[in-house]
Amino acid sequence: MRxxxxxxxxxxxxxxxxxxxxxxxxxxxxxxxxxxxxxRGATVFTAAGCASCHIAPGATKAEHPVLSGGQRFAxxxxxxxxxxxxxxxxxxxxxxxxxDLLNALRHGTSPAGQHYYPALPYATYTRMTDTDVADLRAYxxxxxADATPSQPHEVGFPFNIRRALGVWxxxxxxxxxVLAEAPTPELERGRYIVExxxxxxxxxxxxxxxxxxxxxxxxxGAPNPNGKGTIPDITAAGLTWSSADIVGYLTTGFxxxxxxxxxxxxxxxxxxxxxxxxDRAAVAAYxxxxxxxx
Amino acid sequence: xxFRPLLALSLMISxxxxxxxxxxxxxxxxxxxxxxxxxxxxxxxxxxxxxGTLAYDADVASKAATNLAALAKLDQSRLWREGTDQMSAExxxxxxDIWDNMDDVMAKSLAMTGAADAMxxxxxxxxxxxQAAMGALGGACGACHKLYRxxx
Numbered sequence: 001m002r003x004x005x006x007x008x009x010x011x012x013x014x015x016x017x018x019x020x021x022x023x024x025x026x027x028x029x030x031x032x033x034x035x036x037x038x039x040r041g042a043t044v045f046t047a048a049g050c051a052s053c054h055i056a057p058g059a060t061k062a063e064h065p066v067l068s069g070g071q072r073f074a075x076x077x078x079x080x081x082x083x084x085x086x087x088x089x090x091x092x093x094x095x096x097x098x099x100d101l102l103n104a105l106r107h108g109t110s111p112a113g114q115h116y117y118p119a120l121p122y123a124t125y126t127r128m129t130d131t132d133v134a135d136l137r138a139y140x141x142x143x144x145a146d147a148t149p150s151q152p153h154e155v156g157f158p159f160n161i162r163r164a165l166g167v168w169x170x171x172x173x174x175x176x177x178v179l180a181e182a183p184t185p186e187l188e189r190g191r192y193i194v195e196x197x198x199x200x201x202x203x204x205x206x207x208x209x210x211x212x213x214x215x216x217x218x219x220x221g222a223p224n225p226n227g228k229g230t231i232p233d234i235t236a237a238g239l240t241w242s243s244a245d246i247v248g249y250l251t252t253g254f255x256x257x258x259x260x261x262x263x264x265x266x267x268x269x270x271x272x273x274x275x276x277x278x279d280r281a282a283v284a285a286y287x288x289x290x291x292x293x294x
Numbered sequence: 295x296x297f298r299p300l301l302a303l304s305l306m307i308s309x310x311x312x313x314x315x316x317x318x319x320x321x322x323x324x325x326x327x328x329x330x331x332x333x334x335x336x337x338x339x340x341x342x343x344x345x346g347t348l349a350y351d352a353d354v355a356s357k358a359a360t361n362l363a364a365l366a367k368l369d370q371s372r373l374w375r376e377g378t379d380q381m382s383a384e385x386x387x388x389x390x391d392i393w394d395n396m397d398d399v400m401a402k403s404l405a406m407t408g409a410a411d412a413m414x415x416x417x418x419x420x421x422x423x424x425q426a427a428m429g430a431l432g433g434a435c436g437a438c439h440k441l442y443r444x445x446x
Contacts, residue, residue: 252344260432
């Protein structure tokens with residue numbers, strides 16, 4: 001009898017510990033976030049590619065994009081539908097504080113304390129600085145409101161159990177750099193753009209069975225999550241382009257063969273083209289520093 | 295007695311028609327790929343100059359851009375005939391969405407012609423003008439490839 005009681009007790013303790021460990025995490029509510037600068041936030045917004053996913057399907061990116069959501073992203077786990085993140089207080093995120101945005105981007109946690117799916121690339125944004133989050137919040141506040149309701153994700157069992165995302169985060173949400181050494185300011189900037197904002201790794205790095213990025217195969221190419229075709233290897237060994245080729249591609253969309261980017265990469269180029277030359281050069285320097293996958 | 299030859303004839307026609315259409319589809323796909331190759335060939339000196347991997351030469355740039363603008367104005371209606379999408383034909387990444395959104399495709403094509411015309415004006419002016427026109431041209435080409443071309 002005693003052995004059963006002990007086993008039962010262990011189960012209860014284990015379940016309680018599991019429940020606690022999978023709880024959504026928040027930043028310290030007393031964290032002092034800097035005052036945001038909307039002009040700087042515009043660059044963060046562009047480099048992080050927010051509009052590429054959050055503008056309406058088929059919309060072209062305007063000077064003041066309407067972030068009403070609705071684009072569909074197919075994956076092995078179901079179809080995720082980008083939500084409304086416009087300034088509408090009810091349907092969008094107009095009522096959010098800077099801390100709410102910080103919790104969403106760095107911890108993948110909603111203001112109501114729910115885990116977001118990592119289709120929102122918080123595994124990248126978790127490396128964003130407080131200043132960049134605050135600047136982004138200030139910039140987002142300047143964009144138009146739109147009252148289109150967000151659509152629910154089309155995700156089946158068991159992936160619809162949000163709490164289980166706590167396990168995903170324990171396994172895969174890490175805020176250390178993939179490229180450990182960035183000895184020059186240019187490499188440091190390139191690393192920040194790629195690993196904290198532009199989320200290149202989210203598509204160019206293969207995922208394991210649970211959807212976690214395989215960091216030992218960083219940027220080495222992956223199947224397209226929508227099931228068609230592959231996304232190329234962009235490590236120094238995998239991409240034979242020169243730095244000038246990479247900068248040229250990120251400026252105009254033309255490959256060294258004068259074909260162009262296609263699919264979602266067109267939106268990425270649109271964003272990269274708006275950054276200063278030095279940022280595109282920094283991205284090229286960073287890619288050239290990525291070792292061949294093991 | 296006329297029945298047999300008529301049947302034979304109609305069978306011949308019904309069998310031969312798809313083969314004929316297939317040959318035409320194949321020719322159209324080959325031709326539009328050739329069109330893309332000619333775009334790329336003329337974009338090359340412009341792009342290399344913009345990147346700084348080829349010295350700026352107003353004459354070379356101007357000739358290439360003039361070719362590009364002329365190519366962009368060729369009538370392409372026979373190149374994009376029905377039945378030449380990825381689901382119906384081999385060796386093409388053209389998505390069926392093209393034929394479902396022809397108005398949008400035509401608008402994007404017109405924008406590309408405009409960008410090529412702008413490049414024709416800019417290419418012979420100076421390097422800074424060429425570089426500025428290159429981004430718009432890339433964007434105009436990419437606009438179709440974003441929505442209407444399947445990934446490799």
